[in-house]
Amino acid sequence: MSDKRKILVQLDTDVHPSVFDRVVAIDAGVEELFSYGGVKPEQVQGLVHGAIFTRGPAELKRTALFVGGSDVAAGERLLAEVRKHMLPQFGLSVSVLLDANGANTTAAAAVRAAARHGDLKGTTAIVLGGTGPVGQRVALLLAREGAKVRVGSRQQEKAAQVCERLKARIPDADLEPVAAGDPANVRTAIEGRSLVIAAGAAGAVLLTKADRKDCSSLRTLIDLSAVPPLGIEGIEIGDKGKERDGIVCYGAIGVGGTKMKIHRAAVARLFESNDQVLDAEEVYALGQGL
C-alpha cells in the first residue's frame, strides 16, 4: 500500500529531542514524527523492532529512523546499535539517517561550498579541527573527491589516527596528519594549501590573520563555527562566497542554506527505499545537484 503515512522515528541522545531536527523533518514531508529523547544504546533494540515488525516489507519504506542529538559520538553508538537490530535478510529493515549535531549535513555543505570554486580533485586542502566529528567527516569527503588533505590537530598523534582510519576506508587517499595548534606550526601546516576548512570547537581561534598573511597559496577559507570568535580570524559568520583580499570566504550561516537543503533532501530520501544507511558520504552524495 503506497498510502501508508510516512513515519519518522527520531532517536535523540539529548533529554529533549531536537526542535531543529523536528521542524526540518516536517518541512521535508514527514507525516508522523515519533520523537524520543535521552535514548540509550540498550533501548534501541525495542524501538527498532517496533519499527520493522509493524508494516509489511513492501510498506517498510514508509517508516524510517533519524539519529540525532548534540553528542556525535553518542549518535554514532546509536547508529551502530540500530544497524545491529535490523533484519535485512528477511526484508525487515527501515532506512536510517545519522545527523547528530548536524555533523553530516554541515560537513557535506562545507565541501559542497568548496567545490563551487574549483575541482576538488588534486586540490591542496587542510582541515583544522580535523579530529572532531565534523572535521573527520570533512576530511573523509575531501579525500573521496581526490583532494590532497592535511588533517590538522593540536595533537598530531590524534590526527595520525584519523588519517589511518580514513586510509583504511579509502586506500588511495592522499592524507597527511599535521600539528596545528600554535602560530609556529599552523603557519607550516597551511603552507601550500589552497583550501582551509575550520571545524574546531566553538570559540577556538585556529587561524589568525597574522598567521595566514604570508601564505600566498590560499584561495578558499570556510569556517564552520556558529559563535564568535570564529575559527578563522577575518571571516564573518554570514560570508557566503565573499571575496576578502582575493580569498573566497564562507562562514557558518553562509553554508547554512545548503546545509538545510541537504538535511531536508536526506530526510526525504529515507522514504525511497527501506535499506539505506545515510551517513557522511551518502549525505554528501545527496547534495549533488541540489
Place this chain on the structure above:
Amino acid sequence: MSDKRKILVQLDTDVHPSVFDRVVAIDAGVEELFSYGGVKPEQVQGLVHGAIFTRGPAELKRTALFVGGSDVAAGERLLAEVRKHMLPQFGLSVSVLLDANGANTTAAAAVRAAARHGDLKGTTAIVLGGTGPVGQRVALLLAREGAKVRVGSRQQEKAAQVCERLKARIPDADLEPVAAGDPANVRTAIEGRSLVIAAGAAGAVLLTKADRKDCSSLRTLIDLSAVPPLGIEGIEIGDKGKERDGIVCYGAIGVGGTKMKIHRAAVARLFESNDQVLDAEEVYALGQGL
C-alpha cells in the same frame, strides 16, 4: 511559503505535558504539536533556537511556542527565558502564549463574565485570593478596565506588594490591598463592593454565606475553584449567570466555556505573526467579541 505546516512547540514544566493543552491546541488548528515535559529554564535556549533557526523569517509565523504546566511561577520563568533567546533584531522570533495552569485564560474568562453584567469602569470589585497567579491576573485586568479593585489576601502585606507591582504597570489604577482571611476582616473587605471574584486555592472557603448576608452592595459573584468546597459559599460550580437572591453567580464550569474559546482563539492567534507575546492582557483582549 504559506503552506508550511503550523507547528506548536509546547514547553511544559510538569513531567508529562498537559493532555488538556494538547487537545485544545489540535482543536485550535495546530497541525504539528511538539510536546516537551519537565522543561527547565536552562534547556529553553536550545529549544527556542531550534524553533527560530529552521524556517525563513517570512515563514516563522507558522511556528509558535506554548508555555504551560501546573506551576504558574515556573511557567513565568520559562516565558522570561523564551523571550531572552528570541532574536527579533534579525527577524528571528516566533510568537509565544503563556497559559500555565490555565491562569491567563481563566482570568480573562472571569473578567469577561463580569463585564457581561455592567461596565467595569468604576465598578467596585474585590479579588479574593488576589495574590495567587490567577488572582493577580484578575486584578490586573480589572484595573486595566478602570474598576476600583481591592486585592484581598490573608496577609495584607502580600496584597500590598501585589498592588504596588500592578501600580507600576498601570499608574492610574485604583488599587487597594485588604486583609481578607477571617469573618471579621472579610466582612469589612467586601463592604461597598458590587463584584467579587474568588481565585483562591482549591478547597479554601474565602467567603461564607453568613459573611456576605448583610452586604447589600453585591451584584456579581464569580468563583473559580474547580473542586468543592468552592471559595464562595452558595455558588454552584455550574452556575453561569444564575441569579441567586438577586445576585448573579458564576462557578468554574460556568466560566469554562468562555475560557475554552479564549484558549483556542489565543492558540490560533499565535500563527498570525511571529512577534507576539500573549500573556494576561493580550489573552484578555482576544476574548473581546468571541
Place this chain on the structure above:
Amino acid sequence: MSDKRKILVQLDTDVHPSVFDRVVAIDAGVEELFSYGGVKPEQVQGLVHGAIFTRGPAELKRTALFVGGSDVAAGERLLAEVRKHMLPQFGLSVSVLLDANGANTTAAAAVRAAARHGDLKGTTAIVLGGTGPVGQRVALLLAREGAKVRVGSRQQEKAAQVCERLKARIPDADLEPVAAGDPANVRTAIEGRSLVIAAGAAGAVLLTKADRKDCSSLRTLIDLSAVPPLGIEGIEIGDKGKERDGIVCYGAIGVGGTKMKIHRAAVARLFESNDQVLDAEEVYALGQGL
C-alpha cells in the same frame, strides 16, 4: 462536530512509549497521537481529566486512550486508575484499550486461530504457562467459548487461583488447574486434550516432542513464544496452520497477522463511542469476522 481530529492518548509504562503501538495506531486511522512514557498510576488522573474535559460530550468519541508497555500487570494498574477517573455519570468519558505487551491481541489471535480448526465449544484444551498474563487471557477466552480448559502451571496452587478467579467471572466454566512443569506431570496434563496453547515465558520449553509423542488426542498446537527455543518443541515460529504429523501447528509469527488485524480493529473501534473499555473479551469479540 464530526470533524474533530481523532486523538489517541497512549499511556505506556515503559520509559519510551512503544514504537510498535504507535505505528499500529497511525495505521489504524489515528490522526493525532499523544504518547507518554514512564506513566505511573498517580499521574493518570491529570492525563484522563485532560482528555475528558476538553471536548463536548458529543465529541468525546473522537478522543481515546491506549494503555500499553511491556509489563502487563503495570498496564492493568493503569487501566484500573483510568477507569476510576472517568465521569460517565456526566457523559465525560473516553474509550480505552488495554494491550500491554500485546497480551490481549495475542490471546485473541491465538484463540481465533484455534477456532478455525473446529468448534471450541466442548473442545478439550490446555493452556501451558496458563498463569501468566497471556495465558490467563487465553484461558478466559476459551472458557467463554465453552471449551473444557486445563490451566497448567509449574505450581498447581497458582493455577488453582487463576481458575477460581475465572470461575468467579464465568460461573459455568469448565476449568481445571493442573501441574505441568516436568515430563511426568506434563504428560498427564495433556492427556485427552485436543488443543494445546503455550503462553509461557520466553525461552522456556514447556512441552517436548518426547512428552507429547504418545498423546493421541492432540489436534492443534499453538505456541506464542517469539524467540527460540519455543514453548512447544517441533513447532516453527512461522507455522500458520501447518500440519506436522497430522497435527495443526501455529507459531507466534503465524498468529501475528491476525494479531495485527485485531490490534488495528480495536484501535479503530475506540472511536465509535466514548464509553468502551476494551480488555481481553472485548478485543476477542472484535476479531470475529476480520
